[in-house]
Amino acid sequence: MSQLKPTTTLIEPPTFVLRRPGGWLASLRKMWAVLGITLASRLAYVGELVIRTLFMVLILYTFTQLWHTTNRSQDVVAATGFSIAQLIWYLAFTEAITMSATRINQEVDREVKSGDIAYRLARPLPYPLYHLGATLGERLLRFGINLVVGGAVALVFVGPVELSPLGVLAGLSTALLGFVVDFVWSFAISLLSFWVEDTDGLHLLYSRALMILGGLLIPLDAYPAWLQNITRALPFQYLVYQPARLFVQGDAAVWVDVLLRQALLVGVGLVPMLLLYHYGLRRVSTQGG
Amino acid sequence: MQRLGAMLRFGLGYLSANFQGALEYRLSFFTQVFSMLINDIMWIVFWIAYFSRFPVVGGWGRDEVVTLWAVTAAGFGLATAVCGNLFRLAGMITRGELDFYLALPKPVLAHALISRMNLPAPGDILFGMLAYGFLVRPTSVQWLLFGVFVLTSAMIFVGFGVLTQSLSFWLGNAEGLAQQLVNALLGFSTYPTVIFNGAVKFALFTLIPAGFIAYVPVQLLREFRPALFIGLLAFAAGILALGWFVFRIGLQRYESGNLVLMRD
Numbered sequence: 207m208s209q210l211k212p213t214t215t216l217i218e219p220p221t222f223v224l225r226r227p228g229g230w231l232a233s234l235r236k237m238w239a240v241l242g243i244t245l246a247s248r249l250a251y252v253g254e255l256v257i258r259t260l261f262m263v264l265i266l267y268t269f270t271q272l273w274h275t276t277n278r279s280q281d282v283v284a285a286t287g288f289s290i291a292q293l294i295w296y297l298a299f300t301e302a303i304t305m306s307a308t309r310i311n312q313e314v315d316r317e318v319k320s321g322d323i324a325y326r327l328a329r330p331l332p333y334p335l336y337h338l339g340a341t342l343g344e345r346l347l348r349f350g351i352n353l354v355v356g357g358a359v360a361l362v363f364v365g366p367v368e369l370s371p372l373g374v375l376a377g378l379s380t381a382l383l384g385f386v387v388d389f390v391w392s393f394a395i396s397l398l399s400f401w402v403e404d405t406d407g408l409h410l411l412y413s414r415a416l417m418i419l420g421g422l423l424i425p426l427d428a429y430p431a432w433l434q435n436i437t438r439a440l441p442f443q444y445l446v447y448q449p450a451r452l453f454v455q456g457d458a459a460v461w462v463d464v465l466l467r468q469a470l471l472v473g474v475g476l477v478p479m480l481l482l483y484h485y486g487l488r489r490v491s492t493q494g495g
Numbered sequence: 496m497q498r499l500g501a502m503l504r505f506g507l508g509y510l511s512a513n514f515q516g517a518l519e520y521r522l523s524f525f526t527q528v529f530s531m532l533i534n535d536i537m538w539i540v541f542w543i544a545y546f547s548r549f550p551v552v553g554g555w556g557r558d559e560v561v562t563l564w565a566v567t568a569a570g571f572g573l574a575t576a577v578c579g580n581l582f583r584l585a586g587m588i589t590r591g592e593l594d595f596y597l598a599l600p601k602p603v604l605a606h607a608l609i610s611r612m613n614l615p616a617p618g619d620i621l622f623g624m625l626a627y628g629f630l631v632r633p634t635s636v637q638w639l640l641f642g643v644f645v646l647t648s649a650m651i652f653v654g655f656g657v658l659t660q661s662l663s664f665w666l667g668n669a670e671g672l673a674q675q676l677v678n679a680l681l682g683f684s685t686y687p688t689v690i691f692n693g694a695v696k697f698a699l700f701t702l703i704p705a706g707f708i709a710y711v712p713v714q715l716l717r718e719f720r721p722a723l724f725i726g727l728l729a730f731a732a733g734i735l736a737l738g739w740f741v742f743r744i745g746l747q748r749y750e751s752g753n754l755v756l757m758r759d
Contacts, residue, residue: 260675264682271690275553285548403523407530407615414537423541430547433540 228330236331237339244343255348259355262301266356269297269423270363286428291364292454293424298356299450300422303381304413306348307388308341311409314396323490334393334483341389349381373456380449380461383468388416388445390475397479400486415440421447444468505601506609510577513612524614531618535568538685539626553689560687561630562716563709566641567684569623570648570708572616578653579611582677584660585670594751604657604742637716644712647731651708654731655680657738664745676703684708704734 248255273290276282283289288296314337317323326333395412399405416422420442426434437443448464451457517524539561546557575581587593587607596603596610627633627641659676662669683691683705691699699706711727714720 257671257675261678261682264679267695268682268686268690271692271695272552272686275687275690276549278553279551280549282549402526403520404526407526410530410534414534418537418541424545428548429544433544 233331233335237335240331240336240339241343241346244340245347248344248347252347252351255351256355258305259352262298262305262352262356263359265301266294266297266359266363270294286425288425288427288454289367291360291367293428294360294364295357295367295369296425296450296454297423298360299353299377299381299453300446302349302352302356303384303446303449304416304422305352306345306385307392307413308344308348310337310341310389310392311396311399311405313337314393315399315405318399318486327487327490334479337393338386338389342385345385346382349385367454369453370456372458372461373453376456376458376461376464377449377453380444380452380464380468383465383472384445384449387468387471387475390472390479394475394479394482397482397486400482400489416442416446419443420445421450425451441467441471444471502602502605506577506605509609510612513579513609517612517614527615528618528621531615532622535564535619535622535626539564539622539630543630552687555687555689558631559713559717561626562713563687564685565623565627565631566644566648566712567623567681567709568619568626569645571652571681572619572621572623573645573649574652574656575613576616576620577612577649578608578656579613579616580608581653581656582660582674583611584608584657585663585668585673588660588663588745588749589668589670591751593746593749597751603746604739608653608657633716640712640716640719644715644727647727648708648712650731650735651704652680654734654736654738655704657742658734661738661742661745664742664748679703680705680708704730707731 270290273282273293277290282293286293317326323333326336329336392409392412395408396405398408402408419437419440421437426437426443426447429437437447444464444467448460452461452464542560542564543557546552546560550556580587584607593603593607596606599606623645631637633641656673656677659673660669662673666672680703683699683703688696688699688706688710696706699710707727707730711723715724715727
């Protein structure tokens, strides 16, 4: 009879995985779901979004007056290459783009300061993709409403302009890709809230750069030569001026070029964004409570 | 006179305390001031670019539009640096946050307005002075008048702000409406008034008094007319008094809550 030997039982660590985040395709599907949910939830507040477009009415009216007054002493068409009606439709489109921007910095600032970011990080969707989905969902709705209201107001103030189907498609597609470019750069600035207390000031500078250097109020063609040289060398034009110009003037030859440059801007912007995200996460500390 | 002196000391005391409070978060404060300065500079770059392409618009040139921006920005900066709660008043009324001020011996409106400072406001004041000094290159008399016009603009912003924010006494939450009206005032104040005509121009000297904020000062700096100058002073004092009067009437409708408040 063999002697029984004492045995030690080792508790094996569990081999199952609690959470399966999935690959990139699964993450993109989840981002798409966040986009859809955000869009659906914001639809409940369409009235409020329409009221916000009142400011756009004011701007369109003011610029209609400005261009008409300017045209009395100088030939606006010769100086800009746009008719007054085209200038106002251009402005309606650029305003629709910029007024659709969400205040992502406030959301990220709040999440970082309050520690709510810990809840987001625990979810099976990368934090930047969650915000991309939510931002695009909200922005698409706002852009749609702004464009309808802006178009109606432009129609009342200056009448219709000739829009080609290809130009409309080019304008809309570059505006949408521009939203992704804008998200990548805005989100990178927002991630600085891991280091600085408040990123409002930086976002203000970024939005002003979009406004002046991007051609929000008037096309870059209406600037003097020295400013045109500066703005055409900078990337801000691909977020505002180029989509609006394509929409109004429908220059199909530059459509693909604009899309490629926007894709390049997304790629270039991802580098600082991902670096800031990587190093920012090291500063997250969680406590019980 | 003694009471006025006491109020002045009280106001200066708050201004000093607000400024020292802002300096506690020095980096944040200077970032916000600098950002506002750059924001205003971007606008003036836009207008300089516009006027270098189209030199005269309705009889106005670059100097007029720079003066318009300098007076409006500095006036708005002065108003919100001293009365930082100006555009928060509607929300304070709705949420019952006036209780704190009602329990203290100082005048409620003045106390509520000055107990906070808008942090980026010094950036607006700085911009106004730099833009006017460097781009318009005024004479000493024009500097003196500029100072007076900044003061009248600030008075109009405060008077109009109190009037519109006080709508909350009657309409409930009027924060959104008041915000839209202030945006309209600011928007119309920063575009050359000469481009507007008809009913809109009439509205800019009545309902939304943007014309008195910068258009009249620009005209007076081009050609001084005593009657217009006195009219501007009277309007600024009048709208301030009207704001105070409407707030006083509205305060009788104010309903206190049982909210335990900690002043931020």
